[in-house]
Amino acid sequence: MSIIKPRTMPGTMELLPRQQVVHQRFLDTIRQGFERFGFQQIETPAIEMRDVLLTKSGGDTEKQVYFVQSTGSLAQGQDPKLALRFDLTVPLARYVAQHEHELAFPFRRYQIQRVYRGESAQRGRFREFYQCDIDVVGKDSLGLTADAEIPAVIAHVFTALGIGSFTIHVSNRKILRGLLAAHGIDSEEQRAAILREVDKLDKRGRGRVEETLRTGDFGLDDAALAVLMDTIALRGDRAATTEKLRELDVEDPTFREGLDELDAVLGALDDLGVDPERFCANLAIARGLDYYTGTVYETLLDDHPEVGSVCSGGRYEDLASFYTKSKLPGVGISIGLTRLFDQLSALGVLDENAHGSTRVLVTEMDASLAEHGRRCASMLRAAGINTELHTEGQKLAKQFKYATKAGIRYAVILGENEVENGTAMLKDLDAGSQQEVALDELAATIDAAD
C-alpha cells in the first residue's frame, strides 16, 4: 500500500501545540478588547448561498471564491449553489438585513472567524485565514464618533497584544474624490484607478507613482497632478494635515465634507484618550476597495513596515443595499490575524517555546506506585491545576523529555521515598531545580510558582 504524503493545501496555517497557545492568546486578547468597547459577538456559517455571497458587486473577488458542492450534486452535473465566505463584511450585511427587526441599532458586532480566498499562495497571503472584524451599523444614519471608536478599539487591542509599536493611518476618501472632481475628473472608474495608484505611494515611492499618473491614461493635467501629489504627501497629526488641506482652498463640496469628517474623527480620537503616537492622518491611504465611501484606515507595524497592512477598514454609506431597501450605513475594520501571526512568527518575535496549557505532569516511577500518581493527579485537578497523568511507565528521563517537549513546566515525582514520607518531589523543568513538598501543600506550592 502506497503512502500518501501528509500535507496541507498551500496557503493554510497550521500550528504545533506550543504555537497554538500563543495564537490562542492573540485571539483571547482581541476578543477581550472588542468586548471592552461594547461589541457583541456573532458567528455566521462558513458556507453561504452563492447568490447571496456573489452580489453583482464582485468583479475581482469573484475569481477568488471557492464554490462548494456535494458529490451528489456534482454527479448530476449541477452548478454549485454554495460558496465559502471570502470576508466577514458581506455575511454581516446579509445578517443585518435578515435580522434587521430583531437587532438593536446602532448594531455593534464583532466576529472572529476564518475566511477563504483562492489566492495563489505567497508569504503573507493565505487561502484560509482569520479575520477579526468589528463593525458598527446604524439605521438610516450613523454619527462620526463611530469612525473614531473603531481605531480606538484597534489601538487598545494592538497595545494589549504587545507586538511593538504601530500606527493607525486614517484618511477620508471624500477628500481625494473631491479634489479630483474639482479638477474635472468625475468618472468613477478613472477616480478609482487613480486612487489605486495613490495607494502604492509607500510601496513604490513618490517618483514612480507620479510618473505612472503622468504618463498613463488617467486624465490628469499638470496642475491637477501637482496638487494631488502634494496632497497625498500630507501625513501627520491634525494640525499638519487638515490645516494644510484647508489652505488648498478647494471649492468642491465633497472635498470640504471629507475634510470636516477627517478633522472631526481625529478630534474624537483625542477625546477618546487614544495615544497620539498610535494614529496619524495619511492622505495616501486610499484603499482599493470601492465600497468605502468616507473614513478609511490602515494599520502598520512601525518596526516591520514590510509586513504591510495588518488591519484595515473604513466607512461604507450603505452596507446592505443588495439585501434590503433600508439604509444601513456602517463603519468597521478587520484584523488579518493569520497574516499578522505568521509574519511575527517568521520575524522571530513570538515566544516559540511558550508553555502549553498543561502545568504539571505527574510521572510514574513504578507501576506498583501508580495509584499514588492517580490520587495526586486527581487532587491537583480538583485544586484547579491543569494536570496530565503519565501512564506509560517509561524511564523517568523519558518522561522528563516528554514533558519538556510538550511544554509542561513542572513534573511531580512519586517514588518510594516520597510515598513513605507523604510528600512529592516537585521538579521545575525550566530551572532544573526540585524540592520535596508535603502532599497537602503540593497544589498551593504549584499555584504559587511562576
Next chain:
RNA sequence: GUGGAUAUAGCUCAGUUGGUUAGAGCACCGGAUUGUGGUUCCGGGGGUCGCCGGUUCAAGUCCGGUUAUCCACCCCA
C-alpha cells in the same frame, strides 16, 4: 490572470567537466549498568533525486515536455 526562478531525506541544503552501493546539518529512534530531561559521545531508521520521454556504454547531473512550489506584478488581511 501575466512574468521569472526552483524541484535531491520530515526540514534546510550539498552533490564538482555526466562515471560504481546518493551525502551533511537539524529533527526522529535507540544506547552510554535501571530515581532526573533539555549538554556531550556512540549507533540506527528514513530518499523509485517531482513526473513522463529523449540523448548516452552510463543521467541526480544534458535536452524536451508536464506538474507542483516559490518570488514579482495584480489584488488584498
